[in-house]
Amino acid sequence: MLMDKETKNKIVISLLILVALVLIFLSMFVVDETQYKIVTLFGKPTRVVSEPGLYFKSPIHTTITLDKRLLLYNPVPKEYLTRDKKNVVVDNFVCWKIIDPLDFYATVMNVPKAETHLDDLVYSEVSAALGRYDLSSLVSSKPGEMKIEEIFQQITENCRRRAARDYSMQIASVKLKQLILPQQNKQSVFDRMRAERQRIAKQYRAEGEEEAMKIRAATDKETKTILSEAYRTAEIIKGEGDAEAIRIYGEAYGRNIRFYRLLRTLQAYQKFLNEKTTVVLSSGSELFKLLTQGQVKSITQGTNNDKSIAGKAAKAATKASADKDNLARK
Known part of the structure; x- marks a missing residue:
């Protein structure tokens, strides 16, 4: 149709x-x-x-x-050589962005090609930087020897300058993600770290022993000082007590010589006589006369004041002895 x-x-x-x-x-x-x-x-x-x-x-x-945003590039981990000829595998990342789109398009055209250029750029800078440092600057038990931040700051500055000049790219940062030791280097690194820890432990033990010796010496000195002071004080008190007892005994002896002799005799008998003691006495002994003739009553009735003085002397001597024992226990 x-x-x-x-x-x-x-x-x-x-x-x-x-x-x-x-x-x-x-x-x-x-x-x-x-x-x-x-x-x-x-x-x-x-x-x-x-x-x-x-x-x-x-x-x-x-x-x-x-x-136009900040882009992240993760290069493949690569192996590098340090100044002391140790191999390390470095895994890092790069933060970057485009500065001038026209220049960027004219030089590298697109992002995949830009990442290829970044890979070469970062590899050359990391290789040059690690070649100026020993392995101990990357792996160490001493914080003062670690220089990873300093190294990668230098790498970032160098990459930033070259990328802006050659590719119209701005490198924000080049950072370390992971540092991997090859198998042949792990044992040497572990041995060095173990030796360092052992050295620190020995140092701590030595310092502890030194401090313990100081404490023991100070304690011994203080103990000797306290004991000597206590002994001196005890001897002074004992001497004062003995002097007071001698004075009182002398005063008692001077007032009633017969009573003093009687009292000393009774004290001597009290020390060696008890319920189990058998005594054989002659008829002329002082104790026999005392027991048979009852001279104690006649003597003691006229010498109440002398007995009081003798009691004071005994108490003073007893107190001096007790003070000395207390100081010795302290």
């Missing part, structure tokens, strides 16, 4: 509208706030759009999207 002229016109108009819509769609592009858009004509950049919004271009132009 042949179509009439009006139907053909409608079809043509519809196709034109469809083509116009397609052209309009191809002419629009949206820029996100996290993106750069480079407009190119047959691969040659014509302009860069960095502000977010809706933009138009001719249908024959194309756009290339680049990320």
Whole structure:
């Protein structure tokens, strides 16, 4: 069936509208706030759009999207050689972003190629930096010998300068994720760390022994001082007591010599006589006369004051002896 002229016109108009819509769609592009858009004509950049919004271009132009955010690159861990000829495997990461989209596109074109350049750049700088330091600057039990922060700060500065100059990239930081020791180096590192710990332990033990000796010496000195002072005080008190007892005994002896002799005799008998003692006495002994003739009563009746003085002397002597014993126990 042949179509009439009006139907053909409608079809043509519809196709034109469809083509116009397609052209309009191809002419629009949206820029996100996290993106750069480079407009190119047959691969040659014509302009860069960095502000977010809706933009138009001719249908024959194309756009290339680049990320303006901070990007993270994780190189493959690589093996390096330190100044003392020790192998270490370094696993690091790089934070970077694009400075100038046009220069970046002209030099490296896209992010994968940029990461390839970053890999070469970081490898060369890390290799040069580690070659200036010994392994003890990377792995050590002494915090003062560790220089990892200093080393990677130098690496970051060198990479930042070269990347900005050659690739229009800004290196924010190059940081260490992990330091891996090859199997042949692990034992030597562990032995060195073990020896260091043993040295520190010996030092602590020596310091402890020295302090213990000081404490023991001070304690012994103080003990001797206290004992000597106590002995001196005890001897003074004993001497004073003995002097007081002698004075009282002398006073008692001077007042009644017969009573003093009697009292000393009774004290001597009291020390060796008890219920189990058998005594054989002659008729002329003082004790026999005392027991048979009853001289105690006549003597003691006239000497009450002398007995009181003798009692004081005995008490003074007893007190002096007790004070000496108490000081000795303290």
